[in-house]
Amino acid sequence: MARTRVRIPHLLALSAALALATGCGDDGATPSADGAPPPGKGKPVVVATTTWEGAFARAAGAEDVKVIVPQSVHHAPDYDPKPSDLAAVAKADFVLYAPFEPYAAKIKEAAGSKAKLVEVSLDNDPDKAKAEVDRLAALFGTPDAAARWKSGFDTEYGALNKDLQAAWPGGRSPSVVAQVFTAWSAKLAGATTVGTYGPEAVTPAQLARLSAGKPSLVLDNAHMSTGTVLPDSGAKQVGIVNYPGEDLDLLPVYRNAAAELKKAMGAS
Structure with a gap:
């Protein structure tokens, strides 16, 4: 971020x-x-x-x-x-x-x-x-x-990725728009990224281009959100947290992102 x-x-x-x-x-x-x-x-x-x-x-x-x-x-x-x-x-x-x-x-x-x-x-x-x-x-x-x-990370990341792919709506990789510092979460989900934005606010020209990709999800940066990115598009916006907690453990960042993504895919 x-x-x-x-x-x-x-x-x-x-x-x-x-x-x-x-x-x-x-x-x-x-x-x-x-x-x-x-x-x-x-x-x-x-x-x-x-x-x-x-x-x-x-x-x-x-x-x-x-x-x-x-x-x-x-x-x-x-x-x-x-x-x-x-x-x-x-x-x-x-x-x-x-x-x-x-x-x-x-x-x-x-x-x-x-x-x-x-x-x-x-x-x-x-x-x-x-x-x-x-x-x-x-x-x-x-x-x-x-x-x-790294060995423990690879094991956990692989399990999260597999679980998210099993949750794809209709068995198909969801199309997403990601803030530039949340692109990693799209990769975690095995999603298809049709556009990125930020860190600046989305301009009208960018809005038109991003909407044209018809994403089902917008992966926003929870730490520097610019509000609803694609209003009236039907895309569900998901806040992705980049920063670990006070325990300084990176793995919960991936677990929490996976939980939010799985919930959003289930609602899309």
Whole structure:
């Protein structure tokens, strides 16, 4: 999910916390050239801007993961970092952020952290997600944990995909329109994508083109919905949630999407 408007208020107001934050951050250990924790330092300490990055880190094998932006904040760039956030960053080996969250670099700079700043590609497409998990595991030095997660993921994803295909109305793949950051859920359902939109609001020209595809479902992004996308088209709109919960488990994202899709297909 993209969030492009960024607000960085009150970072200067946090300067009083810098001495505390930086004092907690230097334990004398220097990361290796590839960013992995040095020998003897143990498992990596990871700070993630949101639960999405945090879930990728956990899937890759990180166990000590701190999330800065609470799950209740639907628009992460609006979040005002607290002194405790700076303290957490100062003690981290890695700080994970998404390209649309440029304030992450400012948080790291403000805290004086020596952590490696890692840009994460947030996409729940199964192939892209597993590739990102592998990349992070290489940085963390946790490839075995990542391999175990991927094995469990493949089993669960396959079962969800099979269950959704069995629920196709009339035994035929449903035609869908997907917001660009929910296309992964169409793939999960084995649906036929006849058009995509977003992240900007749908224009009249786009509306006409999307309607012409005669979709039965519209897969909207629950975190940045622009309202009813195809009014009067007869298509059922389904809100797809991209962000994991506070348990930092990616699998429920797929389970919940599958449940919503199965319900929508049954009603279509």
